[in-house]
Amino acid sequence: MHPLLILQAGVATGTVLLFATLGEIFAERAGVLNLGVEGMMLMGAMSAFSIAARTGNPWLGILIGMLVAGLLSQLHAVLVIHLQSDQVVSGLALTFVGTGLSLVLGEGLSKAGGVAQLPVFSIPLLSSIPILGPIFFDTQSVLVYLGYLLIPLTWYLIYHTRAGLHLRAAGEYPAAADALGVNIYGLRYFYVFVGGLLAGLAGATISLAVSPGWFSELTTGGQGWIAVALVIFAQWNPLRAAFGAYAFGTLRRFVLDIQGPTTLFGLSNPFHFHTNLSFFLQMLPYAFTVLILVLSSRESVRKRLGAPAALGLPYVRGARGL
Amino acid sequence: MITKTDRVSRRQALLAWSFEPRDHTSAWLQAATSAGAVVVALVIGALILAVAGGDPLAAYAQIARSSFGDLGVFSDTMVKAIPLMLVGLACALAFRMRLWNIGAEGQFFLGAWGASAVVLTPLLPATTSGWIVIPAMMLAGMLAGGLWGFIPGVLKAYFNVNEIISTLMLNYIAIAWNDFFIFGVWSEGGFQMSRVFSRHAWLPRLTDASGLVPAWAGLTTHLGLLFALVAAVIVWLILQRSRWGYEIRLLGDNPRAAEYAGVPIRRYTVLVLMFSGALAGLAGMSEISGVVHRLQGEISPGYGFTGIIVAWLAKLNPFAIILVSILFGALILAGREIQPGGIPRLIQGIVLVCLIASDFLLRYRLRIRRPVSPSA
Known part of the structure; x- marks a missing residue:
């Protein structure tokens, strides 16, 4: 229960939210709202765990988990890009399908027992930095380090490359981008797929690294929805998303850890599992999500920052409007 | 040299069908597409059940018997x-x-x-x-x-x-x-x-x-x-x-x-x-x-x-x-x-997917054209 240990575990837990949030940023930047993150994460978590348990190879598990979630995302892509369905309803449908399918295919998987673990290591030098070292660079999973790499990469890609320019244009003003020769339809399919891959990676991170195993719907416990909220908090910016993801991961971890010990500071722990106060503690991450939405929504109104202008709108070539 | 217009017209002549926006949808059509979507969803559900090693017909008969019997x-x-x-x-x-x-x-x-x-x-x-x-x-x-x-x-x-x-x-x-x-x-x-x-x-x-x-x-x-x-x-x-x-x-x-x-x-x-x-x-x-x-x-x-x-x-x-x-x-x-217990959830999800996909048919009509001969 050392504070540094909670922060260290919080970074690992936050990595799940980081992957899912970055994925959703890609999709939404391209103009596609995908509310199916929770369903895609469950499919990713279930497939990754199932493959890893069967083959003993967690890397193969991650790969398949990502691909399965990516494939699932294409269902949403077809519905909203070509069939011009309502993106909210289609995203909900995706969550239903993903949840149902993962429960059906994951039947009996919770008894599968342990799987081969992913490598966990410390970064030499960096881990000896006071405070930050133990939190970020000491005995973390390889996926956590992958997360660190992905943050600047995503940021650079979105703001400083030609591909990123096209991505932003597709979400802000697709007709103009189309006129310049950007293939809006192809681009949207691609970034919805990227979002699916990352949601799958987020799920695999849970089932293979953060809390290994398959616990049906409780595996994700609403983290896919928190990721959707974090995108709004992040104002579609990967750097803010990283901050939000790690902060939330720490909060989740804190809520879990403080329920463990029977005594706190020599007194009996009022938050111990299934004591009355622990239920209020469990509400915290969800209440906090609403709170940051209140704060960030006000901020985005004040600064006139906002969602990509074409977010949620189907693009029909030649039709009037965005 | 093929210009863009040439390509478009050739494609239209080859495929000879297109989707056109509807300006009116009848209540009858709405009900029919909803019903159609449910039927398609049940067929997809049956396929998934069959692939998963179940007997879809028996499962559906079981559903019908144990809820309307x-x-x-x-x-x-x-x-x-x-x-x-x-x-x-x-x-x-x-x-x-x-x-x-x-x-x-x-x-x-x-x-x-x-x-x-x-x-x-x-x-x-x-x-x-x-x-x-x-x-x-x-x-x-x-x-x-x-x-x-x-x-x-x-x-x-x-x-x-x-x-x-x-x-x-x-x-x-x-x-x-x-x-x-x-x-x-x-x-x-x-x-x-x-x-x-x-x-x-x-x-x-x-x-x-x-x-x-x-x-x-x-x-x-x-x-x-x-x-x-x-x-x-x-x-x-x-x-x-x-x-x-x-x-x-x-x-x-x-x-x-x-x-x-x-x-x-x-x-x-x-x-x-x-x-x-x-x-x-x-x-x-x-x-x-x-x-x-x-x-x-x-x-x-x-x-x-x-x-x-x-x-x-x-x-x-x-x-x-x-x-x-x-x-x-x-x-x-x-x-x-x-069994397994996730089946009803899955079927519900598939119904919703089919339903929103079918909405496309409410907004657009399939127009099939007779291929136009080049001389016409």
């Missing part, structure tokens, strides 16, 4: 359909204004909690007649559910908070809130449930009147059915026959026009979400008072989420919601016997 099981189907009707109406009302209330599940739990509070706190003495207890429970359930809709309503109207996320987060909070009471405050003998309510707090069931109508013996359909039918009429009257409904529909279809016309958008946002929450809360009350008769954790197999699909399948029509709820009630009832 005789009066007894049909009554059980109705019991499952009642909460779906109320939750479906709750969703339809909010969706009509394009307010995405995904929090019906939490509002259902809060409604159940509010109704239980009347009995367990107890707000009324245990000997109070049912004529007073049940209306009090209805009121408390609707208030509690309404509060759970009021919060995201205010957040949306005055703080610009996305209601999809806030209603969803409130679901988790509602379940933890309920757990707090069933694990601690109202726990009976350390079990995760309250004591059984006294008979005054039970909604009358058909079987209770078997003294008058012997054929009703054993039928568990309860008074909640009447609540749902009345609620359907009220929602229909509000949406189709009142100025409120006109303004709600206007806000849903064209918010900018509504704003220019001076429709108070904030007030409607709060009121519609609150009323929607109250309906879902009533569903929780009727389930707790009509079926479970105590507060416990397992009171909903996802009624709040299935209600979303019900509302969408019924095209937000209150009377269609009643019929669609019976179908989905059958699915939930039969689902308890089907």
Whole structure:
């Protein structure tokens, strides 16, 4: 229960939210709202765990988990890009399908027992930095380090490359981008797929690294929805998303850890599992999500920052409007 | 050299079909596409079952037998359909204004909690007649559910908070809130449930009147059915026959026009979400008072989420919601016997996917052209 240990575990837990949030940023930047993150994460978590348990190879598990979630995302892509369905309803449908399918295919998987673990290591030098070292660079999973790499990469890609320019244009003003020769339809399919891959990676991170195993719907416990909220908090910016993801991961971890010990500071722990106060503690991450939405929504109104202008709108070539 | 126009015209000549926007869709076509979508979904579900090594025909026959086989099981189907009707109406009302209330599940739990509070706190003495207890429970359930809709309503109207996320987060909070009471405050003998309510707090069931109508013996359909039918009429009257409904529909279809016309958008946002929450809360009350008769954790197999699909399948029509709820009630009832347990959820998801895909056919018509010969 050392504070540094909670922060260290919080970074690992936050990595799940980081992957899912970055994925959703890609999709939404391209103009596609995908509310199916929770369903895609469950499919990713279930497939990754199932493959890893069967083959003993967690890397193969991650790969398949990502691909399965990516494939699932294409269902949403077809519905909203070509069939011009309502993106909210289609995203909900995706969550239903993903949840149902993962429960059906994951039947009996919770008894599968342990799987081969992913490598966990410390970064030499960096881990000896006071405070930050133990939190970020000491005995973390390889996926956590992958997360660190992905943050600047995503940021650079979105703001400083030609591909990123096209991505932003597709979400802000697709007709103009189309006129310049950007293939809006192809681009949207691609970034919805990227979002699916990352949601799958987020799920695999849970089932293979953060809390290994398959616990049906409780595996994700609403983290896919928190990721959707974090995108709004992040104002579609990967750097803010990283901050939000790690902060939330720490909060989740804190809520879990403080329920463990029977005594706190020599007194009996009022938050111990299934004591009355622990239920209020469990509400915290969800209440906090609403709170940051209140704060960030006000901020985005004040600064006139906002969602990509074409977010949620189907693009029909030649039709009037965005 | 092939110019772009050449390519386009050649493609049109080769394929000779295209989709064109419709300017009018008949009610008949809407009903037909919905029915078609359900059939396609059942076929896809059968394929998945077959691939997973099951016998789809046997599974569907089993669903039909165990939900419509005789009066007894049909009554059980109705019991499952009642909460779906109320939750479906709750969703339809909010969706009509394009307010995405995904929090019906939490509002259902809060409604159940509010109704239980009347009995367990107890707000009324245990000997109070049912004529007073049940209306009090209805009121408390609707208030509690309404509060759970009021919060995201205010957040949306005055703080610009996305209601999809806030209603969803409130679901988790509602379940933890309920757990707090069933694990601690109202726990009976350390079990995760309250004591059984006294008979005054039970909604009358058909079987209770078997003294008058012997054929009703054993039928568990309860008074909640009447609540749902009345609620359907009220929602229909509000949406189709009142100025409120006109303004709600206007806000849903064209918010900018509504704003220019001076429709108070904030007030409607709060009121519609609150009323929607109250309906879902009533569903929780009727389930707790009509079926479970105590507060416990397992009171909903996802009624709040299935209600979303019900509302969408019924095209937000209150009377269609009643019929669609019976179908989905059958699915939930039969689902308890089907293994693996995720199948009903999966079928519900596939139905929704097919449904929104089929909407494309409502907005566009397939136009097949006779290939034009180059000389013409």
